[in-house]
Structure formats: structure tokens, C-alpha cells
Amino acid sequence: YLECGIPILINEKFHSIAKIVKKYNLGIIFNNNDLExxxxxxxxxxxxxxLLCKNIKKFRKNFTYEKKAKILSKKVGIYE
Structure with a gap:
């Protein structure tokens, strides 16, 4: 959904993804026990x-695979 610019609806039981959605305000987090x-x-x-769509656009610019691979490569010393 992020790739299409669509806000995410995520169950909070998916902690790692929900944490990112909350931190960057990328969608709506819900509790399975509180569906009402x-x-x-x-x-x-x-x-x-x-605003959610704007946040997604910023997130996509800053969190590409290429950027993350470059950072990781620098940390392990294989990227110049």
C-alpha cells in the first residue's frame, strides 16, 4: 500500500510494522479486541x-532499498 501512496490499516499485534506506522504517521492502527x-x-x-498521504510520500523518499543498502554497506565497509 505504501508503494501506491495509500495509508495503512494495521492490527497492533504486528508490533514492528505498527511501530513504524505510528512513528511516521502512515496509517491507522487498531486493536483486534476493540473492533467496535x-x-x-x-x-x-x-x-x-x-496528511497521511503526504507522510507516506516523504517516507518512501527516505526509506528506499537503495538508501538502506548504501547505509548498511557503509557500516560493514563494502561501499565507498
Missing amino acids: NLNDKLKISQDEYN
Whole structure:
């Protein structure tokens, strides 16, 4: 979904992904035991939706595979 610029809807039980979604404000996190409130969480304004999309666009620019591979390569000393 991120590749398409679409905000993510993620269950909080997927801790590592939910942590990234929360940190960078990329979507909506819900609790499986509280599905009644999920409907309320999905009712966001157009401005909130646009902000999520803007955050996704920034995230995609800064977290490409190429950039991460370059950083990792530098750390292990194989990239100049």
C-alpha cells in the first residue's frame, strides 16, 4: 500500500510494522479486541487523509532499498 501512496490499516499485534506506522504517521492502527472502535478510527477528515498521504510520500523518499543498502554497506565497509 505504501508503494501506491495509500495509508495503512494495521492490527497492533504486528508490533514492528505498527511501530513504524505510528512513528511516521502512515496509517491507522487498531486493536483486534476493540473492533467496535475501528469504525470511529476510520472516520478521518480529508485533511487527515491528505496528511497521511503526504507522510507516506516523504517516507518512501527516505526509506528506499537503495538508501538502506548504501547505509548498511557503509557500516560493514563494502561501499565507498
